[in-house]
Amino acid sequence: MFRLAKYLKPYLGATILTLFLLFLQTIANLLLPTLMAKIVDIGIPNGNTSYILSVGFYMLLVALLGSAFMVFANLNSAKVAMGFSKDLRRDLFIKVESFSLGEFNKLGTSSLITRTTNDITQVQQLVLMSLRMMVTAPLMVIGGLIMALSTNLELSVVLAFSIPILLVVIGLVAKFGMPLFKSMQVKLDQLNLVLRENLTGIRVIRAFNKVTYEQKRFDAANKDLTSTAIRVNKIMAVLMPSMMIILNLTSVAIIWFGAVRIEAGSFEVGSLIAFIQYVMQIMMALVMVTMMFVMIPRAAASAERINEVLETPFEIQDHVHELTHSSLHGQIVYKDVTFNYPNSEEPALSHISFETTPGKITAIIGGTGSGKSTLINLIPRFYDTTSGEILVNGVNIKDMPQEELRNKVGLVPQKALLFSGTIRDNLKYGKEDATDEDLWRALDIAQARDFVSNMEKGLDSYISQGGTNVSGGQKQRLCIARALVREPEIYIFDDSFSALDFKTDSALRKALKSEVTESAMILVAQRISTIMDADEILVLFDGKVVGQGTHRELLDTCEVYKEIALSQLSKEEIENGK
Incomplete structure (x- = not known):
C-alpha cells in the first residue's frame, strides 16, 4: 500500500491544505460542547438572556466555520484522490501496453482489466477516506480525551473500560475480514473472465447451442463471489451493532455516575452534557477509524495486485537508447x-x-x-x-x-482487427500524416476501393467496435490497406488472405507484387x-x-x-x- 504513496507527491500542497482545514474543523467541533456547557451552567440558572445569546452567537459562528472548513476539505480531498487514481491508472495502462505477449498470458487479460478499474477504485476510495479522517479521527480522540479528562477525571474511568473493548472488536473484524477481501478480488477476476469469454464468444456459444451451459458457468462464478461477499458482510454486520451497544452502554454508565455526582453537588448539569458529547465524539472518531479498517483490507489486497503489475519485470527490454x-x-x-x-x-x-x-x-x-x-x-x-x-x-x-x-514492420494479423471510428482513422493508424491520396492508393492495392467508395460517407464511414458492420473479407482488406499506408520496410501477412475469394486473392497478390517492390x-x-x-x-x-x-x-x-x-x-x- 505504502509503495503507491509516491503518486500523492504531485498533490502534496493540496493534501497539506486538506489536513489543515480538517484540523480547524476538528478544533471547532471540540469547542462546541464547552460553549454549550457555559450556557447550561451559567446562562440558564442565572436567567442571563444576553449571556445566552452572546455564547449562542459564538456557537453558531464556530459551527458555520467548522462546516465551511469541512466543505473545502472534502472538495480538496476529492481532487487529491481523483488525481491520485488518474495518475496511477495512466501508469498502469502504460505498463500493461509495454508488456510482451508472455506477460499478458501470465497475468491474464481479464485480471488486468479488473486491476486497472476495480482495484484502483478500491485504493482511490481508501485515499479519499484517509484524507478526510486522517486528521479528524486522531484529533477527535486525543482532543476529546483531553477535554473529557479536564471536565471530570473520575468520570473518565468509564472510558478506560469501553475503549479497549471497542478496539478488540475492531481488531477481530480486521483479522477475519482481510483474507476474505483478498479472496473477493480473485473471484471478481474469475467472474470477469467468464463474462468476457461469453461476450467475445457469443457466436460460437449460440452456434453450438451452449447458452444454458454458459449460464450455469456464469452462475457458478457469480455464486462463488456472492457467497464470499455474504461472509464478509456477515462479519461486518457484527461491527456496527457491537459498537452501538458499547456506545450506548458507555452513555448509560456516564449518565448514571454523573447523576450521582450532580446529586452530591460536585458536578454540574452542563458539564455532564459536555462530558457526554466529548465521549460521543471520541466514540464517533473510533467509528470513523473502524470504517477505515473496513476499507483497508480490500484496498490493501487491491494495492498488492496493482503493485504486482507495476513491479512485473519486462521479459523483452531495450538494451540500447540510441537509434x-x-x-x-x-x-x-x-x-x-x-x-x-x-x-x-x-x-x-x-x-x-x-x-x-x-x-x-x-x-x-x-x-x-x-x-x-x-x-x-x-x-x-x-x-x-x-x-x-x-x-x-x-x-x-x-x-x-x-x-x-x-x-x-507492417503487420496484418491472422485475426483482422479494426478499431471503432471512421475508415480514415483506421487507415491512418500506422501513419498519422497520410494524405487521402495515400489512403485511396492503399485501398486500390488492397482491392477495397469499390466497397469503400460505395459507402455513403466514403473514408468517413463509421466502423463499429470490432468491425462488426463490415464483412470478414472487407475487414481483412481494410487491415491490409492499413499496413500498406504505413509503407514499411517489412510486410508481414499472417494468413491474411483466408477470407478472400480466389479472384480477389489473385488480384491483390498481383497488385502487391507490382506496387510493393522496395x-x-x-x-x-x-x-x-x-x-x-x-x-x-x-x-x-x-x-x-x-x-x-x-x-x-x-x-x-x-x-x-x-x-x-x-x-x-x-x-x-x-x-x-x-
Whole structure:
C-alpha cells in the first residue's frame, strides 16, 4: 500500500491544505460542547438572556466555520484522490501496453482489466477516506480525551473500560475480514473472465447451442463471489451493532455516575452534557477509524495486485537508447532460431534459418500448429528467441529499440482487427500524416476501393467496435490497406488472405507484387494458390523447416508440401503450376 504513496507527491500542497482545514474543523467541533456547557451552567440558572445569546452567537459562528472548513476539505480531498487514481491508472495502462505477449498470458487479460478499474477504485476510495479522517479521527480522540479528562477525571474511568473493548472488536473484524477481501478480488477476476469469454464468444456459444451451459458457468462464478461477499458482510454486520451497544452502554454508565455526582453537588448539569458529547465524539472518531479498517483490507489486497503489475519485470527490454543506423533496407535474416513458450516441454520452433530481402516474397506454409504464426511473431519481438538470432538490416533485433524495429514492420494479423471510428482513422493508424491520396492508393492495392467508395460517407464511414458492420473479407482488406499506408520496410501477412475469394486473392497478390517492390514481404498462408508465385517458400512441420525453395522445387523435393498441394489442387493445376 505504502509503495503507491509516491503518486500523492504531485498533490502534496493540496493534501497539506486538506489536513489543515480538517484540523480547524476538528478544533471547532471540540469547542462546541464547552460553549454549550457555559450556557447550561451559567446562562440558564442565572436567567442571563444576553449571556445566552452572546455564547449562542459564538456557537453558531464556530459551527458555520467548522462546516465551511469541512466543505473545502472534502472538495480538496476529492481532487487529491481523483488525481491520485488518474495518475496511477495512466501508469498502469502504460505498463500493461509495454508488456510482451508472455506477460499478458501470465497475468491474464481479464485480471488486468479488473486491476486497472476495480482495484484502483478500491485504493482511490481508501485515499479519499484517509484524507478526510486522517486528521479528524486522531484529533477527535486525543482532543476529546483531553477535554473529557479536564471536565471530570473520575468520570473518565468509564472510558478506560469501553475503549479497549471497542478496539478488540475492531481488531477481530480486521483479522477475519482481510483474507476474505483478498479472496473477493480473485473471484471478481474469475467472474470477469467468464463474462468476457461469453461476450467475445457469443457466436460460437449460440452456434453450438451452449447458452444454458454458459449460464450455469456464469452462475457458478457469480455464486462463488456472492457467497464470499455474504461472509464478509456477515462479519461486518457484527461491527456496527457491537459498537452501538458499547456506545450506548458507555452513555448509560456516564449518565448514571454523573447523576450521582450532580446529586452530591460536585458536578454540574452542563458539564455532564459536555462530558457526554466529548465521549460521543471520541466514540464517533473510533467509528470513523473502524470504517477505515473496513476499507483497508480490500484496498490493501487491491494495492498488492496493482503493485504486482507495476513491479512485473519486462521479459523483452531495450538494451540500447540510441537509434541504430544501417545502409541495408528491409533485410531479415534468421540464424538458427529456436523458440520455447514458457513452461512448454518441446520447442515451438527449432533451428530455423532463412533470409529475405527487399522485393522478395517469402512464403510460409504448414499444417495447424506447425509454428507459422510463432515464427513471424518473433520479428516485431512479441516474443524473444530462446536461442539463435534474428537480424533486421544487419542488426540483431535485441540490440534495436522496439519502437524503431516496429516502425519498420507492417503487420496484418491472422485475426483482422479494426478499431471503432471512421475508415480514415483506421487507415491512418500506422501513419498519422497520410494524405487521402495515400489512403485511396492503399485501398486500390488492397482491392477495397469499390466497397469503400460505395459507402455513403466514403473514408468517413463509421466502423463499429470490432468491425462488426463490415464483412470478414472487407475487414481483412481494410487491415491490409492499413499496413500498406504505413509503407514499411517489412510486410508481414499472417494468413491474411483466408477470407478472400480466389479472384480477389489473385488480384491483390498481383497488385502487391507490382506496387510493393522496395520492401521485404513475408506471407503466411494455408492455400497453395496464394503462395505458388512466391520467390521462396518455407515448409514448416512440427516447428522445423522440412522444405525450402520455389513451388516447383518443393513439389519434387518435399513430401509434406506435395501432400498439402494434392489436398488442395488437382493434378492438372499442379502440373500447370509447374
